[in-house]
Amino acid sequence: MINFTKLILIAFAFILTGCGGYFNQPVGPQKARIGEISNQTKRLASLPEPAEPIIVGVYNFKDQTGQYKSIEAGSTFSTAITQGATTILIKALEDSKWFRPIERENLSNLLNERNIIETTRQQYSDPNKEAPKRLNPLLFAGILLEGGVVSYDTNLLTGGAGARYFGVGGSTQYRQDRITVYLRAISTSSGEILKTVYVSKTILSQAVDVGLFRYVNFKRLLEAETGFTKNEPTQIAVQSAVEKAVEMLIIEGVQEKLWSTKEGAEKNKELVENYLSEKEIEESTGLYERAYKERNNExxxxxxxxxxxxxxxxxxxxxxxxxxxxxxxxxxxxxxxxxxxxxxxxxxxxxxxxxxxxxxxxxxxxxxxxxxxxxxxxxxxxxxxxxxxxxxxxxxxxxxxxxxxxxxxxxxxxxxxxxxxxxxxxxxxxxxxxxxxxxxxxxxxxxxxxxxxxxxxxxxxxxxxxxxxx
The missing domain is CATH 2.40.160.20 (Porin)
Known part of the structure; x- marks a missing residue:
């Protein structure tokens, strides 16, 4: 029995050392760091340069789900989705280099500050000198961007597996949630909706635990357990979805000849063809990442x-x-x-x-x-x-x-x-x-x-x- 237990403990140690989550355990406070860059952020930054950056205004790109965080007991007023989606969108527009976003979310603050500057200059200017210089005019947007996070579906897919034999075993569980983002471009001169895109992004949560409960000798009981849980941050998921929506808006705008790359028609065609190939694969993929094939053979x-x-x-x-x-x-x-x-x-x-x-x-x-x-x-x-x-x-x-x-x-x-x-x-x-x-x-x-x-x-x-x- 003792030899058998030693083998179990050795195998148990190898299992622990093989789990990647154990190499990144927080053992102390961590310093502030620059925000994470996802693969979608890199894709957005790698887009070809535009013929001319587009001035856009974003008044509000908000959480439209109205959902709160779910907890096991009691109630909470914490929202399930970040309320800073407008800021995330503006950052994505900057990273793409295709847009020049202008301040519209807190426009009243900007106008108040400009009024304070003008009033102060007028009141404290020297009448014997030249009149104070007027402020530069505000930029106006040719395009408005609207939309928001329209859905947050929890427990879209759940599952797990486990086994236990003579007090030795382990289990794993996972849960998949999903958010959906809509983004539309509106012409300020006509009010026409030029293009609408939507993106969905899954959010993965995982838990792994291993335990040992066994008598190793007479009146000697060995009990050990360990595990970890990893939750994909909702903010990162919203960021990835928004950045993907901006990328789709740019390329579909090129396809509709709303704007163009700096390199011209040849680069436009290459960009659109690559996007259409990706879109064909995405459209043939179902809700649970299942690949669909059109069966029209008799x-x-x-x-x-x-x-x-x-x-x-x-x-x-x-x-x-x-x-x-x-x-x-x-x-x-x-x-x-x-x-x-x-x-x-x-x-x-x-x-x-x-x-x-x-x-x-x-x-x-x-x-x-x-x-x-x-x-x-x-x-x-x-x-x-x-x-x-x-x-x-x-x-x-x-x-x-x-x-x-x-x-x-x-x-x-x-x-x-x-x-x-x-x-x-x-x-x-x-x-x-x-x-x-x-x-x-x-x-x-x-x-x-x-x-x-x-x-x-x-x-x-x-x-x-x-x-x-x-």
Whole structure:
């Protein structure tokens, strides 16, 4: 027992040293530092220079969610979202070098100060000297930026895992929240909304704990536990989302010819093409970071190899070979029907090992039709025939039996044309003759497992583009 405990403690120490969170534990006060720069900040600063910076005004870019921080007990008036989003937006506009932001959030303070300056100069100026110089006129904005943080969704995704054995174990938990930011550009000369963009950003929280509770000797109990929690700062998430919104506003403005880069049309085209490629990937990604694929193909043919296993009257059954070919017609991306033919061998005993030919009508349901990886549920009726492989009756199809099939699989779409599928199905045969042995009242049945490749073709019919009805 002592040796076993030592091994546990050694493994436990290695686990702790392998956790990155333990290399950054605060053991004392930390000095003030320059604010963090995210990858999105670097992307914003790396944009090409504009032909001419745009003067913009931001009156208020605020938290529009109205949400407060959630706590386990009691109440709090602390907001869940930073109330300084306007300041974050102005900083992002400066970092981009595409805009010249002017003060509008506290315009009354600016006007009051200008009045104080003018009044003081007039009251205390020397009448025998030249009149005091007037203040420079205020800049006016050609574009106003409006919007805000419009949603804060908590517990969008939660989960975890853990295990414990004889008092030794650990667990991990995570939670994902999300914020959404809208930003729009408005022309001050006409009031027209020139462009609207929106960005979402997830906020991740993680917790890891490891514990040990075990008797290492008589009347000697060892108890140890450790763990850490990491929460992504909400302010950093808002900052990243706002900076991404500013980047999108700049590039989509270039695309709409609202403004231009300093290098001209060629650089504009390169910038827009890179953005459209990124946008295509983003638009094909779902809420939970799932990659969506548009399935508009009508036909699929597949080839698969695998194994078949009989469950009959013999206890000596073993897996054996199976090959399959099939065709599926897809009525919708989710539902299809098809036909397949299988050649397989069922091994009941070394002397009772026969070839069979099976034909099946399958109805298929893709649970996640627009995901790259989707579960598949299928089933239907079928008919199987005994194939005689003796030299005198080589591959003659003899007795036949009706059966039904039900199966589950996983399908991964490699491209528009090709997909991989792993499946397994249960085949209920309405006969007890499959293994050539009659015992009891239960019919024989068998299992099929396979891995194959599907080729998809026939595009056009499922392309739901709007038609021009004139």
């Amino acid at each position: 036909h699929s043919i597949n080839l698969a190899l695998g194994t078949a296993y009989i469950d009959g009257d013999y206890s000596t059954a073993e897996p054996d070979f199976k090959v399959e070919a099939g065709y599926t017609y897809n009525f919708t991306p989710m539902f299809g029907a098809g036909y397949d033919i299988q050649l397989f061998r069922l091994y009941s005993t070394p002397q009772n090992r026969y070839w069979w030919l099976s034909q099946n009508l399958d109805f298929k349901l893709r649970v996640l039709p627009h995901d790259r990886l989707s579960p598949v549920i299928y089933g239907g009726p079928g008919f199987m025939n005994f194939v005689d492989d003796s030299p005198s009756k080589f591959l003659q199809v003899l007795d036949g039996f009706f059966k039904v099939k039900a199966g589950l699989g996983m399908q991964y779409q490699l491209s528009d044309r090709l997909s991989l599928e792993l499946n397994g199905d249960f085949n209920k045969v309405f006969s007890d003759k499959i293994d050539n042995e009659f015992q009891g009242t239960r019919d024989d049945y068998y299992y099929n497992f396979g891995f194959g490749l599907s080729y998809n073709f026939g595009f056009g019919k499922k392309n739901n583009e709007p038609t021009d009805n004139k």
